[in-house]
Amino acid sequence: MSSAPETSKHSANLYVQIANYSYLQYSSIAARALRRVAKTELQAEIAKREGLAVKYSKWDSGKAGVFAAIPIVETRPKADN
């Protein structure tokens, strides 16, 4: 899940070159980056759906663990996100 397929020669796709991220993390980072550049008048609308993201939990012997957001690296200081 976390490592890219070594046999892939698909250089057009950045995702397969990236070793540290799963597809969900990759697409979350891309979506966050796109949200940042929407026009200012849309930012209020975007802020409203904050937290509307995939959450995951590890199941162990029939019981769900803690539900957490997909961990993605912060690339901007919290304030201007």
Add this chain to the structure above:
Amino acid sequence: MSFLARTLKPATALARVSRLSARFYASEAAAAPAAGKLVVNFALPHAAVLKGTEVNQVDMSAVSGDLGILADHVPTIEQLKPGVIDIIADSGSTKYFVSGGFAIMNPNSVLNINAIEAFKLEDIDPQAVAANLAESQRLASSAKDEATKEAAAIEIELYEAIQTALSAKSK
């Protein structure tokens, strides 16, 4: 008793078969579009951008290459790159920029597009793109850990794709 079991068995088996045959693929439930038209469903987690809209053509940037989809396209599933989705209808073309996702072409001219985030090209602020691209490039060269560098590389790919799309539009 055994006679009864023998006669009942084929009847229940038959009932099961007929129940199965009543099932159908979700794509078959949608109404068939007019000849030469493509039905597009374009969904984001928080909104349905297009729902059952009849269009002429959809251009997109997929991992396997750029493609334009017309009515009766062969069924395919494409992983989308951060890029433009151009929806061409009789009323004109509408360009959306998606952060990546999937496009699923069904056998009956129904195209489903799923993405996490999408904005119309005119809703994107070119100054914010330039500023964020510079910041991500700075991060890509200065970050100490590999994870941050790779996140910055993903952002750079996206911002560069937006800049290409915006400059193509202004020409």
